[in-house]
Amino acid sequence: MAAIELEGLTKEYGEVLANDDVTFDVERGEIFGYLGPNGAGKTTTIRTLLGLLSPTAGTARVLGQAITDEGQLLEAKRRLGYLPDNPAFDETATGREALELHASIKGDARSEELLELFDPPLDREVREYSRGNVQKLGLVATFMHDPDLVILDEPTSGLDPLLQQRFNEFVRAERDRGLTVFFSSHILSEVRKLCDRVGIIRDGRLVTVEPVESLLDRSGKFVRIHAAESIPKQAFEIDGIHGLEADASAGPNGGTEYVFTFTGDVNDLLERLRQYRLLDLSLEEAPLEEVFMRFYDGEEMDNDADSDRETRVVAGGTGGDDDV
Amino acid sequence: MFELTRYDARHRVRGSLYLSVGLSLLAAMVIWVYPSFKTEIDLDQLIAAYPEPIVQVMGVQTMASLGGFLSFELYTFGWIILLGLYLAYSTAGTIADDVDRGRMDMLLSLPISRRRLLGERFAAMAVPIVGANVLPPIVVSVGAHLIDEPLAATDVLAVHLLSIPYLFACAGIGLLASVGFDRAGIAQRVALGVTFALFLSESLLTGTDAEAVGAIAPMRYYDPNAILLEGTYNVADAGILVAMTVALFVAAQLWFTRVDIA
Numbered sequence: 001m002a003a004i005e006l007e008g009l010t011k012e013y014g015e016v017l018a019n020d021d022v023t024f025d026v027e028r029g030e031i032f033g034y035l036g037p038n039g040a041g042k043t044t045t046i047r048t049l050l051g052l053l054s055p056t057a058g059t060a061r062v063l064g065q066a067i068t069d070e071g072q073l074l075e076a077k078r079r080l081g082y083l084p085d086n087p088a089f090d091e092t093a094t095g096r097e098a099l100e101l102h103a104s105i106k107g108d109a110r111s112e113e114l115l116e117l118f119d120p121p122l123d124r125e126v127r128e129y130s131r132g133n134v135q136k137l138g139l140v141a142t143f144m145h146d147p148d149l150v151i152l153d154e155p156t157s158g159l160d161p162l163l164q165q166r167f168n169e170f171v172r173a174e175r176d177r178g179l180t181v182f183f184s185s186h187i188l189s190e191v192r193k194l195c196d197r198v199g200i201i202r203d204g205r206l207v208t209v210e211p212v213e214s215l216l217d218r219s220g221k222f223v224r225i226h227a228a229e230s231i232p233k234q235a236f237e238i239d240g241i242h243g244l245e246a247d248a249s250a251g252p253n254g255g256t257e258y259v260f261t262f263t264g265d266v267n268d269l270l271e272r273l274r275q276y277r278l279l280d281l282s283l284e285e286a287p288l289e290e291v292f293m294r295f296y297d298g299e300e301m302d303n304d305a306d307s308d309r310e311t312r313v314v315a316g317g318t319g320g321d322d323d324v
Numbered sequence: 325m326f327e328l329t330r331y332d333a334r335h336r337v338r339g340s341l342y343l344s345v346g347l348s349l350l351a352a353m354v355i356w357v358y359p360s361f362k363t364e365i366d367l368d369q370l371i372a373a374y375p376e377p378i379v380q381v382m383g384v385q386t387m388a389s390l391g392g393f394l395s396f397e398l399y400t401f402g403w404i405i406l407l408g409l410y411l412a413y414s415t416a417g418t419i420a421d422d423v424d425r426g427r428m429d430m431l432l433s434l435p436i437s438r439r440r441l442l443g444e445r446f447a448a449m450a451v452p453i454v455g456a457n458v459l460p461p462i463v464v465s466v467g468a469h470l471i472d473e474p475l476a477a478t479d480v481l482a483v484h485l486l487s488i489p490y491l492f493a494c495a496g497i498g499l500l501a502s503v504g505f506d507r508a509g510i511a512q513r514v515a516l517g518v519t520f521a522l523f524l525s526e527s528l529l530t531g532t533d534a535e536a537v538g539a540i541a542p543m544r545y546y547d548p549n550a551i552l553l554e555g556t557y558n559v560a561d562a563g564i565l566v567a568m569t570v571a572l573f574v575a576a577q578l579w580f581t582r583v584d585i586a
Contacts (some may be wrong), residue, residue: 052585070581074435082433088426092335104327105434160369293363 001064003028003149003180004049008058011044011204016234018044018205026182028148033195033212034184040135042184043206050082063149078106078257081145085153085184087138091127095120095137102141109146113127114139118163131158139167143174152183156190168194189282192216217286220263225273226280230256237274242262255279261286328441331462332443332448333490340455343410347402348463354397355467370465381527383549390473394464395489397549403487407456407457407492408517408543411449415498416515418445419580430586438581446499446573453491476555483551486558489565494519502578542568557572 011019018041026032036042042189047053049062051073063079065072078283089098091271099111099122115122118136120129120318129137159304171194185191189200192212197280200207220240227232236244236258244260264284273281335373361367367387371379378384383400386392419442422428431441461484498515505511526538538544544559545568 045428047585050429052429052432054584070437074437077433077435080433082428084426084433085413086426089432090335091425097331101327101331102330102434105436124349138430198382 010057012056021023021205021261030196031181033191035200036201040201059198063069079145079148081142081150082151083138083142089126095122106145111144149180156264221283222286223262224282225258327442329447336451340452343456344459348459348521351463385549387581395552410496411491411513412498412519414517415495416501419502420511423506424508432509447552449495482557489562492545492569493565496569497577503576506586
């Protein structure tokens with residue numbers, strides 16, 4: 001039995017389909033990244049799973065319990081941790097009081113240990129907390145009862161890089177202990193570092209679910225060639241070269257630099273380049289941003305009428321905080 | 325069970341204490357001015373000088389006894405109007421403010437049903453409701469004794485005890501507003517408006533053809549004059565207030581278990 005099962009989950013707000021027939025499973029013991037630009041419908045899916053919103057159609061199970069049955073969902077919530085995208089606590093309470101309330105209702109197996117890792121100022125009132133401190137308090141509250149499944153909505157927003165790193169290490173260690181993690185993000189590098197599998201959502205529709213490696217494979221390599229003299233264009237006419245750019249005045253030694261993404265067979269490429277004298281050649285894994293772009297580009301070709309919107313979504317997906 | 329009630333109750337203790345002290349000061353002041361009022365002013369003439377609607381709205385029956393004076397100066401004004409509005413307002417803030425400020429997501433991620441959450445939050449309103457009635461009866465009894473206008477201790481106790489179901493009914497109005505609106509400010513204004521409108525409908529329509537309209541107002545079922553002047557304690561009316569509270573609470577629960585959390 002999967003930790004989370006979604007079957008045709010649909011949520012409609014008037015005319016807007018925030019989630020449109022979303023179906024996928026999150027397996028036990030994996031870290032699943034739910035990726036999409038802001039406004040794509042990630043939070044809607046998560047809040048529906050938590051029973052905060054009721055689905056217009058379709059259903060879902062969390063830890064085997066139907067989300068539309070409050071009794072069953074309560075059962076699941078005993079073994080579930082949830083961190084909303086904007087966690088909030090009673091502002092007049094101190095951090096300690098807020099945690100005590102959580103502990104009294106769901107139990108506390110490990111808050112002490114968690115407080116060493118994420119150390120919010122417990123004796124100050126929550127109203128004095130910075131965004132990052134609220135996030136730290138939220139993380140402690142999410143994990144304190146040692147849940148089997150955690151659902152995290154943009155968990156690293158507000159955390160400084162050091163804490164992000166600590167959070168990543170912590171989540172990986174928990175996964176190794178058997179924890180299932182479902183988290184959403186619009187930050188691709190974050191997903192790449194953490195996830196086993198990724199689901200990509202756009203405009204409320206699930207675009208794909210696949211292992212991170214296969215996404216990276218599909219994205220191919222980022223190739224940079226520094227040639228002593230210019231290479232004729234037809235040399236690059238092989239399968240798998242995308243976005244070729246040439247710069248004739250590269251570097252102090254002269255020559256021409258070529259940059260492109262390559263999804264074909266590396267041997268074919270090297271075969272072609274043998275006859276030219278290269279000053280330098282580098283092949284790197286393409287950044288996931290590129291993968292993301294490619295995804296949307298692919299969709300764009302399928303659906304020309306939508307191309308304006310697609311471009312905008314890409315910008316939202318890679319740019320950060322603008323809501324689509 | 326009742327973890328949330330305990331938590332809320334703890335956070336309401338201090339405010340309730342201030343409330344109790346404030347109302348005690350109001351009680352002390354009213355009692356303090358009464359002797360000079362009584363000797364220097366012809367009280368029947370004073371009542372006659374007030375426009376009829378005011379007399380009716382404030383439930384003024386007589387000023388010739390401390391009981392009658394307290395009944396409108398302290399209990400109609402302080403309890404029926406001020407406390408009634410305060411509890412409607414304050415309760416309207418409970419659920420709506422949690423939703424408004426995004427705390428509800430965190431709360432409902434806990435293994436606690438919406439029904440129970442609402443029940444526990446509402447139960448915690450007992451702290452200000454009961455708390456407001458702790459100090460003032462002592463101040464009233466002692467004060468009355470000091471100015472030589474003693475009141476029956478049972479009457480003083482009854483006027484406070486019977487205010488409790490009344491105040492719960494007002495809190496019930498607030499609770500319904502709190503689940504009906506997900507902006508705390510709107511819920512609170514609606515609760516204030518509705519409670520005040522009910523108060524006016526009851527007091528202004530008494531004795532007119534539209535008197536029946538006032539039957540839905542909790543204010544009809546709490547009458548300090550009857551308690552302090554006649555010593556009648558209408559337990560049936562208190563029962564109606566309890567029934568109103570239960571009805572408002574159940575309606576709020578039904579609503580809250582069905583609605584999407586914004």
